[in-house]
Amino acid sequence: MDTTKPPIFSGDLREIYNRELNEIREGGLLKQLWSGDVTLWPPLHAGSEHFRTNLEFRHLPDKLPEIAEVVLRAETLARAEGLTDRVLIAFENSHHLCEALLNICTPPTPLNWMIMHSSHPSVIRRIESQIELKKTLFVLVNKSGYRVGDHSLFLHFQRAIETIGSVPSSRHFVTETEPNSFLATIAKQYGFRFILDLPPVIPALYCSLVDITALLVAVAGVEPEVIRAVCRELKTTFLAPTPGEHNAVCELAAFLSATVMRGRTFLIFLAPRNLAPFATSLCQLVGGSLGKGESGLYPVTEVGQSRAEVYAGKASVVFLRQPEENEPFMDQTASELRNRGIPFLEIKVRDPLDLLRETFLWQIGTVLASARTGADPFDVAEPRLPRLLTAEMLNNYSDRNDTLKRRPRIQEGAFNCLPKPARARIFPSLI
Numbered sequence: 001m002d003t004t005k006p007p008i009f010s011g012d013l014r015e016i017y018n019r020e021l022n023e024i025r026e027g028g029l030l031k032q033l034w035s036g037d038v039t040l041w042p043p044l045h046a047g048s049e050h051f052r053t054n055l056e057f058r059h060l061p062d063k064l065p066e067i068a069e070v071v072l073r074a075e076t077l078a079r080a081e082g083l084t085d086r087v088l089i090a091f092e093n094s095h096h097l098c099e100a101l102l103n104i105c106t107p108p109t110p111l112n113w114m115i116m117h118s119s120h121p122s123v124i125r126r127i128e129s130q131i132e133l134k135k136t137l138f139v140l141v142n143k144s145g146y147r148v149g150d151h152s153l154f155l156h157f158q159r160a161i162e163t164i165g166s167v168p169s170s171r172h173f174v175t176e177t178e179p180n181s182f183l184a185t186i187a188k189q190y191g192f193r194f195i196l197d198l199p200p201v202i203p204a205l206y207c208s209l210v211d212i213t214a215l216l217v218a219v220a221g222v223e224p225e226v227i228r229a230v231c232r233e234l235k236t237t238f239l240a241p242t243p244g245e246h247n248a249v250c251e252l253a254a255f256l257s258a259t260v261m262r263g264r265t266f267l268i269f270l271a272p273r274n275l276a277p278f279a280t281s282l283c284q285l286v287g288g289s290l291g292k293g294e295s296g297l298y299p300v301t302e303v304g305q306s307r308a309e310v311y312a313g314k315a316s317v318v319f320l321r322q323p324e325e326n327e328p329f330m331d332q333t334a335s336e337l338r339n340r341g342i343p344f345l346e347i348k349v350r351d352p353l354d355l356l357r358e359t360f361l362w363q364i365g366t367v368l369a370s371a372r373t374g375a376d377p378f379d380v381a382e383p384r385l386p387r388l389l390t391a392e393m394l395n396n397y398s399d400r401n402d403t404l405k406r407r408p409r410i411q412e413g414a415f416n417c418l419p420k421p422a423r424a425r426i427f428p429s430l431i
Contacts (some may be wrong), residue, residue: 008251011343013258013316020261020372021254030249033368034058034239040371054378056199057206057363061231064213067196068224071217074174074194079111083137083172086113086218087127089153090141093204093284094176094211096277097355098219101212103274104322105220105352113219119149124156133157133172134164140175141211143204146183158190176214203378205288206363208281212356220352230353234360252365255345257372259316260290260297266315267299272327275320275349276303282318282362289366289377296375304329308336317344324350 010017024030032040036058038051088098098115107113114127138157142150154173161169170191177183178198187195196214198207216222238249259267267286269279283299290297311317317337319330337344347358370377 008255008345009338009343010255010258011337012341013255013262013343016262017254017258017343020258021250024250024253024368024372025247029368029371030239030247030253030364033364033371040368041376042374050376050378053201054203054206055367057202060199060202060207060209061234061360063199064209064231065224065228067210067213068217068222068227071196071214072224075218078137078174078193081171082135084110084112085131085136086111086139087116087131087136087157088113088139088141089116089150090139091116091118091150092142092145093208093281094141094215096281096284097208097211098215100275100278100281100355101215101219101352103277104349107219108221111219116153119153124153128160133161134167136161136172138173140173140183140187141177142175142181142183143178143198143207144181144200145204146177146181146186150183151186154186176211205285206378208285208359208363209356212359216352216356222352226353227356230356234357238361238364248361249364249368252345252361253368253372255316255343256286256290256297256366256369259343260295260369260373260375263295264313264315265296265298266311267297268311268315268317269299269301269320270305270317270330270333271301271303271320272322272325272330273303275322276301278349278355278358279318279320281359285359285362286366289370290373290375292375292379308333308340308342311337311342312340315342317342319344319346321346321348322350323348 008017029040033055036052036055038048038055041051088095090098095115095117098113102113102115112131114130116127117123136157138154140150140154158169158173161172168191171193173187173190173192174194174196175183175187175192176196176198177187178200180200184195184197196210198210213227216227217224238247256267267283269283271279279301283301286297286299291299317333319334321327321330334344349355349358367377
């Protein structure tokens with residue numbers, strides 16, 4: 001992670017961005033956040049205890065080295081028993097993080113990682129055709145909202161393993177969930193070989209550091225001591241800044257809060273295909289924290305498109321880039337955004353550890369921005385809600401936005417609709 005990167009291009013947000021940045025720096029707001037000061041937020045119906053409890057996420061880096069060691073021991077034992085195929089069953093944030101990690105690094109031989117993209121029968125058949133059941137470890141990740149579809153997949157593979165009869169089926173399952181969840185109960189009843197507890201007091205959107213740490217160890221082979229060094233770096237880099245010095249958290253928070261205060265509705269994440277899953281993960285974080293009501297900020301991921309004319313006056317932009325990759329459309333878009341005064345910032349992912357660094361940066365920055373805008377970043381009862389709201393808001397920009405005329409399709413867990421034009425055309429009436 002480049003902590004010496006140049007300032008954000010604030011474009012037509014310059015005045016309000018500079019004001020926000022000055023308020024955050026001179027007011028010592030980052031220091032207040034690190035101390036757990038709940039008075040950063042105006043009095044809300046949830047009460048100060050709600051914020052005090054959820055702000056515990058900021059201490060997660062202190063626990064990650066121990067989590068890395070526990071995961072490494074479990075992973076080493078599984079490999080020693082010949083379990084070299086891995087299937088991740090997780091349809092929320094950890095799904096996107098695992099896909100992003102697999103896109104930017106190759107698991108060590110002989111590991112073979114696959115992700116359940118859905119519970120559709122065709123996906124199940126494809127996964128089964130690429131694994132050897134007696135060598136497969138199924139990884140179930142779900143913090144607390146275990147669904148019927150997740151459980152059906154578990155029962156399907158559990159029974160398939162039982163038909164082999166080589167070892168107890170429980171030896172083929174591990175889970176990551178919070179204590180006393182339904183999934184934790186299932187794991188204990190069936191005797192899963194390993195249960196990684198997620199902190200129950202921290203919202204799912206702010207537990208991503210645990211997901212990333214476990215994946216870095218299990219997928220990328222990162223040693224716990226490396227995780228320990230990065231965690232020390234996180235606390236040092238993102239702690240309260242010296243007045244006048246560059247601090248990425250303060251600049252990100254000012255960028256987000258200025259976007260909201262200026263009345264911009266969307267935050268566009270532009271990413272190459274291999275980083276699109278990480279962009280989606282950050283979208284869930286920002287949307288779940290700041291995407292509330294008509295004045296909220298709603299993130300959208302776009303892949304390989306250059307449409308600066310669409311964003312003017314409606315959005316700020318975030319680039320996700322890999323410095324070693326040649327991405328001319330990114331350079332072209334950045335130039336067009338500058339010419340039009342559209343604000344943007346860049347995220348540079350140089351190695352797998354940057355997923356950990358950037359996620360924590362965005363968590364701290366998003367919470368600080370929510371304090372500036374008066375939003376409650378921890379009030380997301382349904383993690384899919386921000387995405388559904390964004391989809392409906394984007395539909396309003398379509399020239400065919402009559403909901404009754406849109407082509408229906410079945411979406412897992414809900415009934416949804418799509419406009420007749422291709423879904424890649426996000427603002428068709430403005431192009």
